[in-house]
Amino acid sequence: MALPVETFFLRPDAQGTLQQQIQQMIAQGILSGRFQKGEKLPSTRKLATHLGVSRITVTIAYTELLANDYLVSRGRSGYFVSENAPAPPAFDLAPYGPDAVDWNRAIGQRFTGGATPTKPQDWSDYRYPFIYGQADPTLFDHANWRLCALQALGQRDFTSLTTDYYDQDDPQLIEFIARHTLPRRGINARPEQILITLGAQNALWLTTQVLLTQRRRAVLEDPSYHALSDILLQSRCHVTPVRVDQDGLPPDAIPPDTDVIFSTPSHQCPTNATMPMQRRRALLDRAREMDALIVEDDYEFEMSFLKPPSPALKSLDSDGRVIYVGSFSKSLFPGLRLGYLVGSEPFIREARALRASVLRHPPGHIQRTAAYFLSLGHYDALIRRMGTAFHERRGVMEEALAKHDLEIAGRGAYGGSSFWMRAPDAVDTDQLTQRLREKGVLIEPGRAFFAGPDRPTNYYRLAYSSIPSGRIGDGVAHIAEGIHAIS
Known part of the structure; x- marks a missing residue:
């Protein structure tokens, strides 16, 4: 070379x-x-x-x-x-010298040390990976995704591959979301009201930056998606956690000075609770009474294999008060990092400008590939295949959990891909997680999902999205043994 x-x-x-x-x-x-x-x-x-x-x-x-x-x-x-040239030393070269910069003083705002835990990159090497949010290679449609990617690389799609859209998005992907994805959730939206994001987390970050200041107050569910807690902490707004119950976020517990309410009504994260229609209307009424906005993360609605999902909260919104967050990252694969925001034009306009100043737009080739995968019907076929597999795995896991007397704290009425579990009060699931890793078992401790200094330590999440049915029984047996050994 x-x-x-x-x-x-x-x-x-x-x-x-x-x-x-x-x-x-x-x-x-x-x-x-x-x-x-x-x-x-x-x-x-x-x-x-x-x-x-x-x-x-x-x-x-x-x-x-x-x-x-x-x-x-x-x-x-x-x-x-020359092949005989002196070889570089095998050891790392010493640095030129210590930094002359006092980084404790130079760093104006810190983003490390949040609640979001680090998941092991080698999760697939574990025999019993009850780990949430990873793609199962046995279910994913590799062949058709590859064909769609090749099609998006063709001369016909040269513009989508090479163009700097600046603050715009792939029109084919926007059209599919507007005409197919959103109507299934009961939502009508124009292209000007849709913005493509790098997954749901990026959508939540953009929303937080646009809507919240140091003087405004946000409400989030407790427990909730731990990355959202980090995002709100970084925004320096006032944050009020509100403990959820079996029906999700209780509207009456929301403080009257709230500006923005973050909620997962269709499938609460991580408890899997589904908010009933009566409470959804009460939540909208409460927000209208306070003149607050609601950010609806329509988390995992695609995995409703037990019965059809309820319409999105956004579908009940007649005021433009609800900002809707959707994502293809969970249903396709997490490395895709593709989601979307739906909201009133003034909000989307500001979110679009912020996105443009940070990353311009998600890569055009990825957007066009996803548009082909969706429009050619491969996405719907994948969801059906995943739903069938998850339904079977869920049944196997329920039997195994019942056999070993492990308590399910939240199971989800419509389906999903995980169980929210509760261990005896004496069990610290952080310690349990470390013990189980030695036996090839991966679980998610629940502490990071809670807010405040006195977080419960005995909750954990078990996902069945990435583990074959045949391994679930033995894996659950190892978890039961670990819990009994600690308690």
Whole structure:
């Protein structure tokens, strides 16, 4: 491989003649490992023109490096890094020196240390991965996704692949969401009211940045999606957690000075509770009474394999008060990072401008690939396949949990992909998680989902989305043994 001439530059503070500086520059590149053995150097003419020096100066520097076996000349092919050149050290080179910057003072706002836990990257290597939010490779439609990606790479879709949309989105994807996805949730929206995001989390971040300030108050469910807690903390707004019950968020418990209410009415995260229609109307009435906005995260509505899902809260909204968050990341695969916001035009306009200043728009090729996958019917077929598999796994898990007397705190009336579990009060599920990993079992401890200093430690989540039915029974047995050993 040829080394690009742009890799070479003379340092303004370098010592010695130009010939010596060029020699040192190339030798250091080889000794540091940046220039690999066998790689071709620029011609003497090309390097001389790039550095602004005479060709004879470069030629002499190359000749010296040839003599020291750093380089080798291959006739008319040019100069290459010698196979006998000194090898870079196997150990990491020491840094140039300690930072002169006091980062404790320089950092104006911190984003580390939030509640969101880190999931193991090697989750698929565990025999019993009761882990939420990962794609099951045995269910995903690899072949048709690949065909859609290839179609989106074709000459016909050159514009969607290469165009800088600036603050706009792929029109085919927007059209499908407006004409097919949203009507299934009872929502009517124009293209100007839809914005594509990098998943639901990005949608929640954009919403928080646009709607909340340090003087405004947000209500979130307790327990709730831990990443939302981090997002609200970073916005520096006033946050009031409201404990959910078996029907989700209770409207009467929302403080009167609330500006924005974050809720998951269709499938509460993480308890799986579904908000009844009467309470949904009461929540809208409460928000109207306070002149507050509601951000509806329509979490996991696609996984309603037990019975059809209730219409979205947004479908009941006649005031433009509800901002709707949807995502394809959970139903397709989490690495897709593709979601969408639906709201009134003034809100979407500001969210669009904010998105443009941060990341312009999600990649056009990904948007067009998803548009093809959706419009050709592959998405619906995938959802049906996943629903069938999840239904079977759910039944197997319910039997295993009952067999071992493990308490289900929330199971979801419509389906979903997980159970919200409660262990005896004496059990710390953070400790339980560590113990179970040694047996190849992955679970999610529940502490991170709760707010406040006195978070319950005995809750945990068990997902069945990424574990085969045949392994569920043994995995649950290991969990029961771990719980009994601690309690």
